Amino acid sequence: MPLPVPVLPEGVDPAWLPPAAFRAVGGRRTLIRGSGPLVETVHGEVAEACRRFGGRVVRGGRVDASYDLVLDAEAGGLGAEGFAEERAGGTTTVTASAGRGLLYGLFHVVRLQEAAFTGERAREVHRPALALRMLDHWDNVAVHPVMGQVERGYAGGSLFWADGRARGELERVRAYGRLLAACGVNAVCVNNVNVHETEAHLLTDRLGDVADLAGAFRPYGIRTHLAVSFAAPVLLGGLPTADPLDAAVRAWWAGAVARVYEVIPDFGGFVVKADSEGQPGPFAYGRSHAEGANTLAAALAPYGGTVHWRAFVYDHRQDWRDRTTDRARAAHDHFTPLDGRFAPNAVLQVKHGPMDFQVREPVSPLIGAMPHTRLAVELQATQEYTGQQRHVCWLGPMWSEVLRFRLGDTSVGELARGGLVAVSNAGDDPFWTGHPLAQANLYTFGRLAWAPDADPGDALDEWIGLTHPDAPRRLVSGLHAVLDGSWRTYEKYTAPLGVGWMVQPGHHYGPSVDGYEYSPWGTYHFADRDGIGVDRSRATGTGFAAQYPEPWAQVYESPRTCPDELLLFFHHVPYGHVLHSGKTVIQHIYDTHFEGVEEVEAARRVWASLGDLADPARHTRVAERYEEQLRGAREWRDQINSYFFRNSGVPDAHGRRIH
Numbered sequence: 001m002p003l004p005v006p007v008l009p010e011g012v013d014p015a016w017l018p019p020a021a022f023r024a025v026g027g028r029r030t031l032i033r034g035s036g037p038l039v040e041t042v043h044g045e046v047a048e049a050c051r052r053f054g055g056r057v058v059r060g061g062r063v064d065a066s067y068d069l070v071l072d073a074e075a076g077g078l079g080a081e082g083f084a085e086e087r088a089g090g091t092t093t094v095t096a097s098a099g100r101g102l103l104y105g106l107f108h109v110v111r112l113q114e115a116a117f118t119g120e121r122a123r124e125v126h127r128p129a130l131a132l133r134m135l136d137h138w139d140n141v142a143v144h145p146v147m148g149q150v151e152r153g154y155a156g157g158s159l160f161w162a163d164g165r166a167r168g169e170l171e172r173v174r175a176y177g178r179l180l181a182a183c184g185v186n187a188v189c190v191n192n193v194n195v196h197e198t199e200a201h202l203l204t205d206r207l208g209d210v211a212d213l214a215g216a217f218r219p220y221g222i223r224t225h226l227a228v229s230f231a232a233p234v235l236l237g238g239l240p241t242a243d244p245l246d247a248a249v250r251a252w253w254a255g256a257v258a259r260v261y262e263v264i265p266d267f268g269g270f271v272v273k274a275d276s277e278g279q280p281g282p283f284a285y286g287r288s289h290a291e292g293a294n295t296l297a298a299a300l301a302p303y304g305g306t307v308h309w310r311a312f313v314y315d316h317r318q319d320w321r322d323r324t325t326d327r328a329r330a331a332h333d334h335f336t337p338l339d340g341r342f343a344p345n346a347v348l349q350v351k352h353g354p355m356d357f358q359v360r361e362p363v364s365p366l367i368g369a370m371p372h373t374r375l376a377v378e379l380q381a382t383q384e385y386t387g388q389q390r391h392v393c394w395l396g397p398m399w400s401e402v403l404r405f406r407l408g409d410t411s412v413g414e415l416a417r418g419g420l421v422a423v424s425n426a427g428d429d430p431f432w433t434g435h436p437l438a439q440a441n442l443y444t445f446g447r448l449a450w451a452p453d454a455d456p457g458d459a460l461d462e463w464i465g466l467t468h469p470d471a472p473r474r475l476v477s478g479l480h481a482v483l484d485g486s487w488r489t490y491e492k493y494t495a496p497l498g499v500g501w502m503v504q505p506g507h508h509y510g511p512s513v514d515g516y517e518y519s520p521w522g523t524y525h526f527a528d529r530d531g532i533g534v535d536r537s538r539a540t541g542t543g544f545a546a547q548y549p550e551p552w553a554q555v556y557e558s559p560r561t562c563p564d565e566l567l568l569f570f571h572h573v574p575y576g577h578v579l580h581s582g583k584t585v586i587q588h589i590y591d592t593h594f595e596g597v598e599e600v601e602a603a604r605r606v607w608a609s610l611g612d613l614a615d616p617a618r619h620t621r622v623a624e625r626y627e628e629q630l631r632g633a634r635e636w637r638d639q640i641n642s643y644f645f646r647n648s649g650v651p652d653a654h655g656r657r658i659h
Contacts, residue, residue, distance in 0.1 A: 349378050381442055
């Protein structure tokens with residue numbers, strides 16, 4: 001029986017799967033061949049489209065020229081997720097070896113819209129470059145007194161949890177899974193990596209809640225993962241220790257995992273944050289991260305599960321006066337000695353930069369330093385440091401730069417053998433992501449996870465075409481105008497030249513140049529009357545630059561060769577230092593902060609001009625967010641420029657007002 005398409009609650013935006021996106025499929029005669037639950041999902045999608053647009057769907061039977069579209073899951077050699085697509089003799093044919101591949105093939109046809117049924121198309125095979133394409137939800141079951149229901153969440157409450165209980169709104173969870181499958185995501189971790197007491201029980205006595213979510217995601221080919229506490233044997237099992245080499249601890253994990261798979265046979269595995277920012281880990285027992293990860297991996301291995309062990313480990317109680325301590329070095333220092341010691345089903349999950357999802361960071365050198373370990377690269381779709389989904393900041397270009405960056409002879413996308421992961425930006429907001437235009441980040445992540453070398457602009461075109469079917473050229477052009485350069489616009493009016501941070505402590509929204517500068521969490525800019533930046537050179541600094549392979553170690557070592565956009569990340573220089581652009585550092589700071597505000601003003605005008613074309617509710621929400629973005633950009637400009645004018649004493653060459 002065909003699986004019915006999820007019904008959205010009243011007032012919830014359909015995002016990139018509005019009914020009109022299925023018009024090309026729904027107006028035609030389609031044959032579906034194959035069996036299995038995901039083929040029933042495909043059948044349900046096509047049946048609903050045909051009901052709306054007058055087409056017809058036939059299940060099983062012979063292929064003949066009377067069909068406009070053939071969806072066939074009985075082909076071989078394409079793997080679990082691959083599909084082939086071609087068009088000949090007036091028929092578009094999608095073949096797959098399994099239901100998941102057929103589902104991805106259907107959404108491929110939906111993306112093509114009428115072009116899928118035009119002319120002739122030679123056979124093309126599509127397979128994901130990365131086997132795992134996962135979203136980590138930093139959702140708390142119980143409301144955290146500081147971080148709330150969703151840590152670093154800017155789109156309302158959790159889709160899964162509310163006030164200590166499961167929300168139980170599984171139809172919307174299923175609709176969320178549908179959106180994710182349509183862009184290529186195939187795994188979701190349903191709770192926060194900071195596992196608090198209530199969340200720890202999801203592994204045992206609250207496992208039924210996780211099973212319900214897994215059941216909602218399953219029809220769209222999405223496997224459910226769970227963040228667990230390393231101390232679970234003590235917290236939940238009553239053991240006196242969580243030592244990963246203790247036989248009783250290993251037996252406890254084996255038993256806990258067996259119970260999980262009894263309830264959720266397709267369970268994906270665990271995500272673990274250990275010995276990081278107060279979370280318990282193997283260091284308490286004199287054990288290594290590899291020994292900790294491998295104990296959980298051993299319990300998961302018989303069932304095909306994976307443990308994702310986060311590499312976000314650093315000393316968060318630093319003395320700012322000690323300039324030899326460098327948070328950027330920490331992950332490389334901790335983990336490179338362990339290369340080759342992790343189990344085959346243990347994946348080291350590494351943030352794309354060495355710090356913490358700043359608007360501009362170098363690529364983490366750890367990604368290229370562990371050739372004998374499966375690595376997953378972690379991005380952040382939720383805009384913690386990039387405007388918190390109150391500011392337009394399309395991150396596709398940033399992510400593409402990271403994924404194409406080469407460490408040695410290999411790109412980051414190729415090194416991410418363990419998959420690509422993003423911290424989710426979705427919540428229970430009617431627009432899913434708070435800011436309607438932030439939907440583009442979630443969609444783009446899925447498409448780049450499928451093909452890390454793809455042009456992010458193509459993903460943006462797809463998102464625009466699906467979200468706004470039949471959009472007039474002026475709307476398409478306007479959306480490109482406000483999104484294409486939005487990441488660099490945000491960079492311009494916030495922290496300059498790769499130095500990062502400069503945010504309000506705690507909530508991380510809005511400017512505070514010295515907010516973290518004298519705190520235990522790290523030291524980020526070392527600005528004084530003479531200059532700014534962190535010396536991370538081998539010769540005179542922390543030595544971080546030497547963690548890179550050549551040619552990058554040499555490029556980053558000297559201010560003469562370091563790229564301008566990363567200069568202050570790697571070097572402390574005087575305000576009069578001349579950049580490759582020909583400007584001094586201080587003039588660059590002034591100019592970019594004025595330019596950033598002007599670009600936000602221009603984008604706001606463009607969006608206002610689209611009011612007659614965009615959906616009214618969407619247009620109103622975005623217009624409201626632009627008012628806040630402009631206010632925030634002006635605040636950033638004035639605080640940053642004033643701070644550095646007063647420190648340097650150097651006036652703006654153009655005589656503009658600096659408070």
